Amino acid sequence: MIEIDDITKSYSGTVVVDHVNLTIEPRSICVVVGTSGSGKTTLMRMINKLVEPTSGHIRIDGEDIAGIPAYELRRRIGYAIQGHGLFPHRTVGQNVATVPKLLGWDKKKIADRVDELLSLFQLDPAEFRDRLPHELSGGQQQRVGVARALAASPNILLMDEPYGALDPVIRAKAQEDLLSIQRKFGTTVVLVTHDMEEAIHLGDTIAVMDKGKLLQCAKPAEIIANPATPFVAELIGTSERPFRLLSLAKVADHIEAGEGAGEPIEAGASLRDAYAELLWSGRPALPVRRDGQVVGQVTLDALSRLAARPQ
Amino acid sequence: MKIGNVIRLVALAVLLLLLVSPDLFSGFFGLFTKNNQPAIYNQGNLLDITLNHLTIVLAATVASTVIAVGLAIIVTRPFGAEFLPLSRSLANIGQTFPPVAVLALAVPMLGFGTAPTLVALFLYGLLPIFENTLTGLTNLPPSVTDAAKGMGMTGWQRLIKVELPLALPVILAGIRLSVVISLATATIGSTVAARTLGEVIIAGLLSSNTAFVLQGGLIVGVLAVLIYDALSALERWLMARTGQLGRAAA
Numbered sequence: 074m075i076e077i078d079d080i081t082k083s084y085s086g087t088v089v090v091d092h093v094n095l096t097i098e099p100r101s102i103c104v105v106v107g108t109s110g111s112g113k114t115t116l117m118r119m120i121n122k123l124v125e126p127t128s129g130h131i132r133i134d135g136e137d138i139a140g141i142p143a144y145e146l147r148r149r150i151g152y153a154i155q156g157h158g159l160f161p162h163r164t165v166g167q168n169v170a171t172v173p174k175l176l177g178w179d180k181k182k183i184a185d186r187v188d189e190l191l192s193l194f195q196l197d198p199a200e201f202r203d204r205l206p207h208e209l210s211g212g213q214q215q216r217v218g219v220a221r222a223l224a225a226s227p228n229i230l231l232m233d234e235p236y237g238a239l240d241p242v243i244r245a246k247a248q249e250d251l252l253s254i255q256r257k258f259g260t261t262v263v264l265v266t267h268d269m270e271e272a273i274h275l276g277d278t279i280a281v282m283d284k285g286k287l288l289q290c291a292k293p294a295e296i297i298a299n300p301a302t303p304f305v306a307e308l309i310g311t312s313e314r315p316f317r318l319l320s321l322a323k324v325a326d327h328i329e330a331g332e333g334a335g336e337p338i339e340a341g342a343s344l345r346d347a348y349a350e351l352l353w354s355g356r357p358a359l360p361v362r363r364d365g366q367v368v369g370q371v372t373l374d375a376l377s378r379l380a381a382r383p384q
Numbered sequence: 385m386k387i388g389n390v391i392r393l394v395a396l397a398v399l400l401l402l403l404v405s406p407d408l409f410s411g412f413f414g415l416f417t418k419n420n421q422p423a424i425y426n427q428g429n430l431l432d433i434t435l436n437h438l439t440i441v442l443a444a445t446v447a448s449t450v451i452a453v454g455l456a457i458i459v460t461r462p463f464g465a466e467f468l469p470l471s472r473s474l475a476n477i478g479q480t481f482p483p484v485a486v487l488a489l490a491v492p493m494l495g496f497g498t499a500p501t502l503v504a505l506f507l508y509g510l511l512p513i514f515e516n517t518l519t520g521l522t523n524l525p526p527s528v529t530d531a532a533k534g535m536g537m538t539g540w541q542r543l544i545k546v547e548l549p550l551a552l553p554v555i556l557a558g559i560r561l562s563v564v565i566s567l568a569t570a571t572i573g574s575t576v577a578a579r580t581l582g583e584v585i586i587a588g589l590l591s592s593n594t595a596f597v598l599q600g601g602l603i604v605g606v607l608a609v610l611i612y613d614a615l616s617a618l619e620r621w622l623m624a625r626t627g628q629l630g631r632a633a634a
Protein backbone atom coordinates (compact mmCIF):
# COMPACT_ATOMS: atom_id res chain seq x y z
CA MET A 74 0.00 0.00 0.00
CA ILE A 75 1.23 3.48 -0.86
CA GLU A 76 -0.08 6.29 1.30
CA ILE A 77 0.52 9.80 0.04
CA ASP A 78 -0.20 12.11 2.94
CA ASP A 79 -0.69 15.83 2.35
CA ILE A 80 2.25 16.08 -0.04
CA THR A 81 3.35 19.39 -1.54
CA LYS A 82 6.17 20.23 -3.93
CA SER A 83 7.09 23.75 -4.90
CA TYR A 84 10.01 25.04 -6.95
CA SER A 85 11.04 28.52 -5.78
CA GLY A 86 7.49 29.57 -5.00
CA THR A 87 5.70 27.78 -7.84
CA VAL A 88 3.53 25.03 -6.41
CA VAL A 89 3.67 21.97 -8.66
CA VAL A 90 1.94 19.48 -6.38
CA ASP A 91 -0.51 21.00 -3.93
CA HIS A 92 -1.47 19.16 -0.73
CA VAL A 93 -2.29 15.85 -2.39
CA ASN A 94 -3.71 12.94 -0.37
CA LEU A 95 -3.94 9.61 -2.11
CA THR A 96 -3.98 6.00 -0.97
CA ILE A 97 -3.07 3.32 -3.48
CA GLU A 98 -4.30 -0.14 -2.59
CA PRO A 99 -1.85 -3.04 -2.84
CA ARG A 100 -2.02 -5.21 -5.97
CA SER A 101 -4.04 -2.61 -7.88
CA ILE A 102 -3.35 -0.33 -10.83
CA CYS A 103 -3.70 3.35 -10.08
CA VAL A 104 -3.57 5.61 -13.13
CA VAL A 105 -2.78 9.27 -12.58
CA VAL A 106 -4.29 11.33 -15.41
CA GLY A 107 -3.79 14.99 -16.19
CA THR A 108 -2.69 17.43 -18.83
CA SER A 109 0.99 18.34 -19.09
CA GLY A 110 2.03 20.56 -16.23
CA SER A 111 -0.61 19.09 -13.93
CA GLY A 112 2.03 17.75 -11.54
CA LYS A 113 1.22 14.09 -12.21
CA THR A 114 4.80 13.10 -13.07
CA THR A 115 6.20 15.07 -10.12
CA LEU A 116 3.76 13.28 -7.83
CA MET A 117 4.91 9.89 -9.12
CA ARG A 118 8.60 10.79 -8.93
CA MET A 119 8.22 11.60 -5.24
CA ILE A 120 7.29 7.97 -4.58
CA ASN A 121 10.81 6.82 -5.50
CA LYS A 122 12.45 10.00 -4.26
CA LEU A 123 13.55 11.27 -7.65
CA VAL A 124 11.89 14.43 -6.36
CA GLU A 125 12.02 15.42 -2.70
CA PRO A 126 8.70 16.74 -1.39
CA THR A 127 8.60 20.24 0.10
CA SER A 128 6.24 19.01 2.80
CA GLY A 129 4.16 15.96 3.59
CA HIS A 130 4.89 12.27 3.88
CA ILE A 131 4.76 9.17 1.73
CA ARG A 132 4.50 5.77 3.37
CA ILE A 133 4.99 2.43 1.69
CA ASP A 134 3.40 -0.42 3.64
CA GLY A 135 3.37 1.85 6.65
CA GLU A 136 7.05 2.85 6.45
CA ASP A 137 7.87 6.52 5.87
CA ILE A 138 10.18 6.66 2.84
CA ALA A 139 11.94 9.75 4.19
CA GLY A 140 13.96 7.37 6.39
CA ILE A 141 15.13 5.09 3.55
CA PRO A 142 18.26 6.00 1.49
CA ALA A 143 17.10 6.97 -2.02
CA TYR A 144 19.15 4.35 -3.89
CA GLU A 145 17.92 1.56 -1.62
CA LEU A 146 14.30 2.61 -2.01
CA ARG A 147 14.65 2.81 -5.81
CA ARG A 148 16.03 -0.72 -6.03
CA ARG A 149 12.80 -1.92 -4.39
CA ILE A 150 10.56 -0.01 -6.82
CA GLY A 151 10.34 -0.78 -10.54
CA TYR A 152 10.65 2.26 -12.79
CA ALA A 153 9.69 2.39 -16.47
CA ILE A 154 9.60 5.60 -18.47
CA GLN A 155 8.58 6.97 -21.83
CA GLY A 156 11.25 6.36 -24.44
CA HIS A 157 12.28 3.32 -22.37
CA GLY A 158 15.62 4.84 -21.14
CA LEU A 159 17.59 1.69 -21.95
CA PHE A 160 21.36 1.96 -21.58
CA PRO A 161 22.47 2.12 -25.24
CA HIS A 162 25.95 0.68 -24.56
CA ARG A 163 24.71 -2.41 -22.76
CA THR A 164 23.06 -5.49 -24.22
CA VAL A 165 19.42 -6.33 -23.62
CA GLY A 166 20.47 -8.94 -21.07
CA GLN A 167 22.74 -6.52 -19.20
CA ASN A 168 19.98 -3.92 -19.19
CA VAL A 169 17.46 -6.30 -17.66
CA ALA A 170 20.07 -7.45 -15.13
CA THR A 171 20.71 -3.89 -13.86
CA VAL A 172 18.88 -3.99 -10.54
CA PRO A 173 19.60 -7.64 -9.65
CA LYS A 174 23.28 -6.83 -10.21
CA LEU A 175 23.06 -3.77 -7.97
CA LEU A 176 21.47 -6.00 -5.33
CA GLY A 177 24.38 -8.44 -5.64
CA TRP A 178 22.51 -11.53 -6.84
CA ASP A 179 24.77 -14.35 -7.97
CA LYS A 180 25.43 -14.80 -11.68
CA LYS A 181 23.37 -17.92 -12.20
CA LYS A 182 20.31 -16.43 -10.54
CA ILE A 183 20.62 -13.23 -12.61
CA ALA A 184 20.98 -15.16 -15.88
CA ASP A 185 17.93 -17.30 -15.07
CA ARG A 186 15.88 -14.26 -14.16
CA VAL A 187 16.86 -12.42 -17.37
CA ASP A 188 15.82 -15.38 -19.52
CA GLU A 189 12.60 -15.79 -17.58
CA LEU A 190 11.63 -12.14 -18.05
CA LEU A 191 12.56 -12.01 -21.73
CA SER A 192 10.43 -15.10 -22.36
CA LEU A 193 7.59 -13.54 -20.39
CA PHE A 194 7.68 -10.56 -22.77
CA GLN A 195 7.81 -12.83 -25.83
CA LEU A 196 11.44 -12.04 -26.61
CA ASP A 197 13.39 -15.21 -27.30
CA PRO A 198 16.33 -15.02 -24.82
CA ALA A 199 18.77 -16.75 -27.18
CA GLU A 200 17.99 -14.24 -29.91
CA PHE A 201 17.70 -11.02 -27.91
CA ARG A 202 19.90 -11.42 -24.83
CA ASP A 203 23.11 -10.23 -26.51
CA ARG A 204 21.69 -7.59 -28.80
CA LEU A 205 22.07 -3.87 -28.22
CA PRO A 206 18.95 -1.75 -27.65
CA HIS A 207 19.32 0.20 -30.91
CA GLU A 208 18.97 -3.03 -32.87
CA LEU A 209 15.42 -3.52 -31.52
CA SER A 210 12.09 -2.09 -32.70
CA GLY A 211 10.29 0.51 -30.59
CA GLY A 212 7.84 -2.02 -29.20
CA GLN A 213 10.62 -4.44 -28.30
CA GLN A 214 12.62 -1.69 -26.58
CA GLN A 215 9.57 -0.75 -24.56
CA ARG A 216 9.09 -4.38 -23.47
CA VAL A 217 12.73 -4.62 -22.44
CA GLY A 218 12.26 -1.40 -20.45
CA VAL A 219 9.37 -2.91 -18.49
CA ALA A 220 11.21 -6.22 -18.10
CA ARG A 221 14.16 -4.29 -16.63
CA ALA A 222 11.81 -2.51 -14.21
CA LEU A 223 10.42 -5.85 -13.04
CA ALA A 224 13.75 -7.66 -12.83
CA ALA A 225 14.10 -7.73 -9.05
CA SER A 226 10.40 -8.59 -8.55
CA PRO A 227 9.47 -5.23 -7.00
CA ASN A 228 6.14 -4.89 -5.18
CA ILE A 229 5.63 -1.51 -6.78
CA LEU A 230 6.03 -0.49 -10.41
CA LEU A 231 6.06 3.18 -11.42
CA MET A 232 5.40 3.94 -15.08
CA ASP A 233 5.72 7.39 -16.59
CA GLU A 234 3.82 7.55 -19.89
CA PRO A 235 5.29 4.17 -20.80
CA TYR A 236 3.37 3.86 -24.06
CA GLY A 237 3.62 7.46 -25.21
CA ALA A 238 6.01 6.70 -28.06
CA LEU A 239 4.27 3.59 -29.42
CA ASP A 240 1.88 3.32 -32.35
CA PRO A 241 -1.73 2.33 -31.49
CA VAL A 242 -1.46 -1.35 -32.45
CA ILE A 243 1.71 -1.97 -30.43
CA ARG A 244 0.34 0.17 -27.62
CA ALA A 245 -2.79 -1.98 -27.29
CA LYS A 246 -0.61 -5.09 -27.16
CA ALA A 247 1.67 -3.56 -24.52
CA GLN A 248 -1.34 -2.63 -22.40
CA GLU A 249 -2.64 -6.21 -22.52
CA ASP A 250 0.83 -7.45 -21.52
CA LEU A 251 0.86 -5.09 -18.56
CA LEU A 252 -2.57 -6.23 -17.37
CA SER A 253 -1.67 -9.91 -17.57
CA ILE A 254 1.67 -9.40 -15.85
CA GLN A 255 0.09 -7.29 -13.13
CA ARG A 256 -2.46 -10.05 -12.52
CA LYS A 257 0.28 -12.69 -12.49
CA PHE A 258 2.63 -10.98 -10.03
CA GLY A 259 0.13 -8.86 -8.07
CA THR A 260 2.36 -5.82 -8.50
CA THR A 261 1.04 -2.45 -7.36
CA VAL A 262 1.26 -0.22 -10.43
CA VAL A 263 1.24 3.56 -10.49
CA LEU A 264 0.95 4.73 -14.09
CA VAL A 265 1.04 8.31 -15.28
CA THR A 266 -0.66 9.23 -18.56
CA HIS A 267 -2.49 12.07 -20.27
CA ASP A 268 -4.73 9.63 -22.12
CA MET A 269 -8.10 9.07 -20.44
CA GLU A 270 -8.84 6.11 -22.71
CA GLU A 271 -5.68 4.39 -21.46
CA ALA A 272 -6.58 5.26 -17.86
CA ILE A 273 -10.06 3.74 -18.13
CA HIS A 274 -8.70 0.67 -19.83
CA LEU A 275 -5.91 -0.02 -17.33
CA GLY A 276 -6.91 1.58 -14.06
CA ASP A 277 -8.52 -0.05 -11.03
CA THR A 278 -8.63 3.50 -9.75
CA ILE A 279 -8.11 6.74 -11.62
CA ALA A 280 -6.66 9.85 -10.01
CA VAL A 281 -7.28 13.04 -11.99
CA MET A 282 -4.88 15.93 -11.42
CA ASP A 283 -4.95 19.51 -12.61
CA LYS A 284 -2.67 22.42 -11.67
CA GLY A 285 -1.08 20.41 -8.88
CA LYS A 286 -4.34 19.46 -7.20
CA LEU A 287 -5.94 16.04 -7.02
CA LEU A 288 -9.47 16.61 -8.36
CA GLN A 289 -10.92 13.15 -8.02
CA CYS A 290 -9.76 9.65 -7.23
CA ALA A 291 -12.26 6.89 -7.88
CA LYS A 292 -13.03 3.75 -9.83
CA PRO A 293 -13.39 4.30 -13.59
CA ALA A 294 -17.17 3.74 -13.59
CA GLU A 295 -17.58 6.30 -10.83
CA ILE A 296 -15.41 8.88 -12.62
CA ILE A 297 -17.39 8.46 -15.83
CA ALA A 298 -20.80 8.59 -14.10
CA ASN A 299 -20.05 11.34 -11.61
CA PRO A 300 -17.11 13.54 -12.60
CA ALA A 301 -16.25 15.73 -9.64
CA THR A 302 -15.52 18.88 -11.62
CA PRO A 303 -16.16 20.19 -15.14
CA PHE A 304 -12.48 19.60 -15.90
CA VAL A 305 -12.78 15.89 -15.14
CA ALA A 306 -15.87 15.72 -17.34
CA GLU A 307 -13.96 17.46 -20.11
CA LEU A 308 -11.07 14.99 -19.83
CA ILE A 309 -13.49 12.08 -20.19
CA GLY A 310 -15.21 13.76 -23.14
CA THR A 311 -18.97 14.24 -22.86
CA SER A 312 -19.80 12.50 -26.12
CA GLU A 313 -17.55 9.56 -25.20
CA ARG A 314 -19.15 8.76 -21.87
CA PRO A 315 -21.54 5.91 -22.86
CA PHE A 316 -18.83 4.19 -24.85
CA ARG A 317 -16.23 4.53 -22.10
CA LEU A 318 -18.75 3.01 -19.70
CA LEU A 319 -19.32 0.08 -22.05
CA SER A 320 -15.58 -0.44 -22.47
CA LEU A 321 -15.30 -1.23 -18.77
CA ALA A 322 -17.34 -4.44 -18.88
CA LYS A 323 -16.82 -7.72 -20.70
CA VAL A 324 -19.34 -9.48 -22.92
CA ALA A 325 -19.01 -12.53 -20.66
CA ASP A 326 -20.81 -10.77 -17.81
CA HIS A 327 -23.89 -9.82 -19.82
CA ILE A 328 -24.78 -12.93 -21.77
CA GLU A 329 -28.47 -13.60 -22.28
CA ALA A 330 -30.22 -16.75 -23.40
CA GLY A 331 -30.86 -17.03 -27.12
CA GLU A 332 -28.90 -17.32 -30.32
CA GLY A 333 -28.37 -14.27 -32.45
CA ALA A 334 -27.65 -14.77 -36.11
CA GLY A 335 -24.38 -14.28 -37.94
CA GLU A 336 -20.71 -14.08 -36.94
CA PRO A 337 -20.28 -14.59 -33.14
CA ILE A 338 -18.22 -12.38 -30.81
CA GLU A 339 -15.74 -13.69 -28.19
CA ALA A 340 -16.88 -13.66 -24.56
CA GLY A 341 -13.65 -11.89 -23.56
CA ALA A 342 -14.35 -8.86 -25.78
CA SER A 343 -15.48 -5.60 -24.19
CA LEU A 344 -19.09 -4.46 -24.43
CA ARG A 345 -17.88 -1.52 -26.45
CA ASP A 346 -16.54 -3.85 -29.14
CA ALA A 347 -19.81 -5.77 -29.07
CA TYR A 348 -21.81 -2.56 -29.39
CA ALA A 349 -19.71 -1.40 -32.31
CA GLU A 350 -20.18 -4.75 -34.04
CA LEU A 351 -23.96 -4.66 -33.48
CA LEU A 352 -24.22 -1.20 -34.99
CA TRP A 353 -21.90 -1.96 -37.86
CA SER A 354 -23.54 -5.20 -38.92
CA GLY A 355 -27.07 -3.84 -38.31
CA ARG A 356 -28.10 -6.83 -36.16
CA PRO A 357 -30.29 -6.64 -33.03
CA ALA A 358 -28.30 -9.43 -31.29
CA LEU A 359 -24.90 -11.12 -31.52
CA PRO A 360 -24.14 -14.75 -30.63
CA VAL A 361 -21.42 -15.03 -27.98
CA ARG A 362 -18.70 -17.62 -28.32
CA ARG A 363 -16.57 -19.00 -25.52
CA ASP A 364 -13.92 -21.66 -26.20
CA GLY A 365 -15.38 -22.22 -29.66
CA GLN A 366 -18.94 -22.84 -28.35
CA VAL A 367 -21.84 -20.42 -28.79
CA VAL A 368 -23.08 -19.87 -25.23
CA GLY A 369 -25.75 -17.17 -25.67
CA GLN A 370 -26.17 -13.68 -27.08
CA VAL A 371 -25.85 -10.00 -26.32
CA THR A 372 -28.57 -7.65 -27.53
CA LEU A 373 -28.54 -4.08 -28.69
CA ASP A 374 -31.34 -3.29 -26.23
CA ALA A 375 -29.41 -4.57 -23.25
CA LEU A 376 -26.26 -2.70 -24.25
CA SER A 377 -28.20 0.53 -24.76
CA ARG A 378 -29.51 0.24 -21.22
CA LEU A 379 -26.01 -0.48 -19.89
CA ALA A 380 -24.62 2.56 -21.67
CA ALA A 381 -27.06 4.89 -19.93
CA ARG A 382 -25.91 7.03 -17.03
CA PRO A 383 -25.90 4.88 -13.85
CA GLN A 384 -28.57 6.00 -11.38
CA MET B 385 39.45 -2.12 -48.85
CA LYS B 386 38.64 1.55 -49.33
CA ILE B 387 41.03 3.76 -51.25
CA GLY B 388 41.60 5.93 -48.15
CA ASN B 389 42.83 2.96 -46.14
CA VAL B 390 45.18 1.93 -48.97
CA ILE B 391 46.74 5.39 -48.96
CA ARG B 392 47.07 5.29 -45.14
CA LEU B 393 48.75 1.88 -45.25
CA VAL B 394 51.19 3.02 -47.93
CA ALA B 395 51.99 6.19 -45.96
CA LEU B 396 52.63 4.12 -42.83
CA ALA B 397 54.89 1.72 -44.72
CA VAL B 398 56.92 4.54 -46.30
CA LEU B 399 57.22 6.27 -42.93
CA LEU B 400 58.49 3.11 -41.20
CA LEU B 401 60.96 2.47 -44.02
CA LEU B 402 62.27 6.03 -43.75
CA LEU B 403 62.76 5.65 -40.00
CA VAL B 404 64.39 2.21 -40.13
CA SER B 405 66.68 2.71 -43.11
CA PRO B 406 66.81 6.40 -44.05
CA ASP B 407 69.67 5.87 -46.50
CA LEU B 408 67.21 4.34 -48.98
CA PHE B 409 65.78 7.83 -49.38
CA SER B 410 69.07 9.70 -49.73
CA GLY B 411 68.54 9.97 -53.50
CA PHE B 412 65.16 11.69 -52.99
CA PHE B 413 66.30 14.06 -50.24
CA GLY B 414 69.54 14.71 -52.17
CA LEU B 415 67.42 16.69 -54.61
CA PHE B 416 66.97 19.36 -51.94
CA THR B 417 70.61 19.77 -50.88
CA LYS B 418 73.23 22.22 -52.12
CA ASN B 419 77.03 22.15 -52.00
CA ASN B 420 77.35 18.49 -51.01
CA GLN B 421 75.35 18.90 -47.83
CA PRO B 422 74.34 15.59 -46.23
CA ALA B 423 70.91 14.43 -47.52
CA ILE B 424 69.94 12.48 -44.41
CA TYR B 425 70.05 13.87 -40.84
CA ASN B 426 73.44 12.84 -39.46
CA GLN B 427 73.45 14.03 -35.86
CA GLY B 428 71.28 11.29 -34.47
CA ASN B 429 69.16 8.28 -35.36
CA LEU B 430 65.81 9.36 -36.91
CA LEU B 431 64.02 6.36 -35.36
CA ASP B 432 65.27 7.20 -31.84
CA ILE B 433 64.31 10.83 -32.22
CA THR B 434 60.83 9.94 -33.50
CA LEU B 435 60.23 7.49 -30.63
CA ASN B 436 61.38 10.12 -28.16
CA HIS B 437 59.05 12.66 -29.78
CA LEU B 438 56.13 10.25 -29.50
CA THR B 439 56.99 9.38 -25.88
CA ILE B 440 56.95 13.04 -24.86
CA VAL B 441 53.60 13.57 -26.61
CA LEU B 442 52.18 10.41 -25.05
CA ALA B 443 53.34 11.32 -21.54
CA ALA B 444 51.97 14.86 -21.82
CA THR B 445 48.63 13.64 -23.24
CA VAL B 446 48.19 10.99 -20.55
CA ALA B 447 48.83 13.62 -17.89
CA SER B 448 46.42 16.12 -19.54
CA THR B 449 43.79 13.41 -19.90
CA VAL B 450 43.96 12.36 -16.26
CA ILE B 451 43.78 15.91 -14.97
CA ALA B 452 41.22 17.23 -17.52
CA VAL B 453 38.87 14.25 -17.24
CA GLY B 454 39.23 14.30 -13.46
CA LEU B 455 38.44 18.01 -13.29
CA ALA B 456 35.47 17.63 -15.63
CA ILE B 457 34.10 14.79 -13.49
CA ILE B 458 34.47 16.84 -10.31
CA VAL B 459 32.75 19.94 -11.69
CA THR B 460 29.84 17.93 -13.05
CA ARG B 461 29.14 16.32 -9.63
CA PRO B 462 26.77 18.18 -7.30
CA PHE B 463 29.56 18.98 -4.80
CA GLY B 464 31.87 20.42 -7.47
CA ALA B 465 29.43 22.50 -9.49
CA GLU B 466 30.70 25.73 -7.90
CA PHE B 467 34.13 25.14 -9.39
CA LEU B 468 32.89 24.91 -12.96
CA PRO B 469 33.61 28.55 -13.91
CA LEU B 470 37.00 28.53 -12.17
CA SER B 471 38.19 25.33 -13.82
CA ARG B 472 36.94 26.55 -17.20
CA SER B 473 39.03 29.71 -16.92
CA LEU B 474 42.09 27.74 -15.80
CA ALA B 475 41.88 25.45 -18.81
CA ASN B 476 41.29 28.45 -21.07
CA ILE B 477 44.40 30.18 -19.73
CA GLY B 478 46.38 27.03 -20.46
CA GLN B 479 45.20 27.24 -24.05
CA THR B 480 45.72 30.97 -24.66
CA PHE B 481 49.32 30.97 -23.37
CA PRO B 482 51.58 30.48 -26.39
CA PRO B 483 53.67 27.33 -25.98
CA VAL B 484 56.85 29.30 -26.63
CA ALA B 485 56.02 31.57 -23.71
CA VAL B 486 55.47 28.55 -21.47
CA LEU B 487 58.85 27.19 -22.53
CA ALA B 488 60.53 30.51 -21.84
CA LEU B 489 58.96 30.72 -18.40
CA ALA B 490 59.55 27.06 -17.52
CA VAL B 491 63.24 26.90 -18.43
CA PRO B 492 64.48 29.06 -15.49
CA MET B 493 62.57 26.79 -13.10
CA LEU B 494 63.03 23.39 -14.69
CA GLY B 495 66.25 23.84 -16.65
CA PHE B 496 66.84 22.85 -20.26
CA GLY B 497 65.67 19.51 -21.63
CA THR B 498 62.45 17.52 -21.74
CA ALA B 499 60.80 18.84 -18.56
CA PRO B 500 59.73 22.34 -19.79
CA THR B 501 58.43 20.81 -23.03
CA LEU B 502 56.32 18.33 -21.08
CA VAL B 503 54.87 21.17 -19.00
CA ALA B 504 54.00 23.20 -22.11
CA LEU B 505 52.36 20.25 -23.88
CA PHE B 506 50.51 19.26 -20.73
CA LEU B 507 49.02 22.75 -20.27
CA TYR B 508 48.25 23.03 -23.95
CA GLY B 509 46.46 19.69 -24.06
CA LEU B 510 44.16 20.33 -21.10
CA LEU B 511 41.49 22.50 -22.72
CA PRO B 512 40.24 20.32 -25.59
CA ILE B 513 39.97 17.28 -23.34
CA PHE B 514 38.33 19.22 -20.52
CA GLU B 515 35.78 20.90 -22.78
CA ASN B 516 34.90 17.66 -24.56
CA THR B 517 34.55 15.71 -21.32
CA LEU B 518 32.21 18.41 -20.02
CA THR B 519 30.17 18.23 -23.22
CA GLY B 520 30.08 14.45 -23.07
CA LEU B 521 29.03 14.30 -19.42
CA THR B 522 26.38 17.03 -19.64
CA ASN B 523 24.74 16.09 -22.96
CA LEU B 524 23.69 12.55 -22.10
CA PRO B 525 20.20 11.45 -23.17
CA PRO B 526 17.97 12.56 -20.26
CA SER B 527 15.86 9.39 -20.34
CA VAL B 528 19.00 7.29 -19.83
CA THR B 529 20.32 9.27 -16.86
CA ASP B 530 16.83 9.37 -15.37
CA ALA B 531 16.52 5.60 -15.72
CA ALA B 532 19.95 5.06 -14.15
CA LYS B 533 18.88 7.14 -11.17
CA GLY B 534 15.46 5.49 -10.96
CA MET B 535 17.05 2.02 -11.01
CA GLY B 536 18.82 2.86 -7.77
CA MET B 537 22.40 3.42 -8.96
CA THR B 538 24.49 5.55 -6.62
CA GLY B 539 26.29 8.62 -7.98
CA TRP B 540 29.57 6.77 -8.62
CA GLN B 541 27.80 3.78 -10.14
CA ARG B 542 26.05 6.10 -12.57
CA LEU B 543 29.36 7.76 -13.45
CA ILE B 544 31.32 4.55 -14.01
CA LYS B 545 28.62 2.37 -15.56
CA VAL B 546 26.59 4.85 -17.58
CA GLU B 547 27.93 8.38 -17.91
CA LEU B 548 31.61 7.75 -18.73
CA PRO B 549 30.98 4.90 -21.19
CA LEU B 550 28.43 7.04 -23.05
CA ALA B 551 30.66 10.12 -23.01
CA LEU B 552 33.73 8.15 -24.09
CA PRO B 553 33.52 8.86 -27.85
CA VAL B 554 33.27 12.61 -27.19
CA ILE B 555 36.13 12.49 -24.66
CA LEU B 556 38.19 10.60 -27.20
CA ALA B 557 37.55 13.36 -29.76
CA GLY B 558 39.08 15.81 -27.28
CA ILE B 559 42.10 13.57 -26.75
CA ARG B 560 42.53 13.34 -30.52
CA LEU B 561 42.62 17.13 -30.89
CA SER B 562 45.04 17.39 -28.00
CA VAL B 563 47.38 14.74 -29.43
CA VAL B 564 47.55 16.39 -32.83
CA ILE B 565 48.26 19.81 -31.32
CA SER B 566 50.95 18.28 -29.11
CA LEU B 567 52.59 16.39 -31.98
CA ALA B 568 53.14 19.67 -33.81
CA THR B 569 53.94 21.77 -30.75
CA ALA B 570 56.52 19.29 -29.44
CA THR B 571 58.87 20.35 -32.27
CA ILE B 572 59.29 23.71 -30.51
CA GLY B 573 60.63 21.80 -27.52
CA SER B 574 63.91 21.34 -29.38
CA THR B 575 64.64 25.05 -28.86
CA VAL B 576 65.15 24.20 -25.18
CA ALA B 577 67.07 21.00 -25.93
CA ALA B 578 64.28 18.46 -25.73
CA ARG B 579 65.03 15.58 -28.07
CA THR B 580 62.16 15.84 -30.55
CA LEU B 581 61.82 15.99 -34.33
CA GLY B 582 62.12 19.77 -34.02
CA GLU B 583 65.86 19.14 -33.67
CA VAL B 584 65.98 17.90 -37.28
CA ILE B 585 64.04 20.91 -38.54
CA ILE B 586 66.15 23.38 -36.56
CA ALA B 587 69.38 21.77 -37.74
CA GLY B 588 68.13 22.18 -41.32
CA LEU B 589 67.21 25.81 -40.74
CA LEU B 590 70.59 26.62 -39.17
CA SER B 591 72.57 25.05 -42.00
CA SER B 592 70.13 26.08 -44.78
CA ASN B 593 69.58 22.38 -45.52
CA THR B 594 66.08 21.99 -46.98
CA ALA B 595 66.42 18.19 -46.90
CA PHE B 596 66.61 18.17 -43.07
CA VAL B 597 63.66 20.56 -42.70
CA LEU B 598 61.67 18.39 -45.08
CA GLN B 599 62.50 15.16 -43.21
CA GLY B 600 61.50 16.52 -39.81
CA GLY B 601 58.36 18.16 -41.17
CA LEU B 602 57.23 15.16 -43.18
CA ILE B 603 57.64 12.73 -40.31
CA VAL B 604 55.66 14.96 -37.92
CA GLY B 605 52.98 15.60 -40.54
CA VAL B 606 52.46 11.98 -41.53
CA LEU B 607 52.43 10.90 -37.87
CA ALA B 608 49.77 13.50 -37.08
CA VAL B 609 47.54 12.46 -39.98
CA LEU B 610 47.83 8.75 -39.21
CA ILE B 611 47.20 9.12 -35.47
CA TYR B 612 44.28 11.48 -36.14
CA ASP B 613 42.67 8.98 -38.51
CA ALA B 614 43.24 6.03 -36.19
CA LEU B 615 41.59 7.80 -33.26
CA SER B 616 38.71 8.95 -35.48
CA ALA B 617 38.10 5.37 -36.54
CA LEU B 618 38.14 4.27 -32.89
CA GLU B 619 35.55 6.94 -32.05
CA ARG B 620 33.27 5.88 -34.88
CA TRP B 621 33.51 2.29 -33.75
CA LEU B 622 32.62 3.24 -30.18
CA MET B 623 29.70 5.38 -31.37
CA ALA B 624 28.35 2.58 -33.52
CA ARG B 625 28.73 0.06 -30.72
CA THR B 626 26.65 2.17 -28.36
CA GLY B 627 24.06 3.11 -30.98
CA GLN B 628 24.94 6.80 -30.74
CA LEU B 629 25.97 7.45 -34.32
CA GLY B 630 23.31 10.14 -34.49
CA ARG B 631 24.95 12.15 -31.72
CA ALA B 632 27.38 14.71 -33.05
CA ALA B 633 31.01 14.35 -32.08
CA ALA B 634 32.15 17.68 -30.75
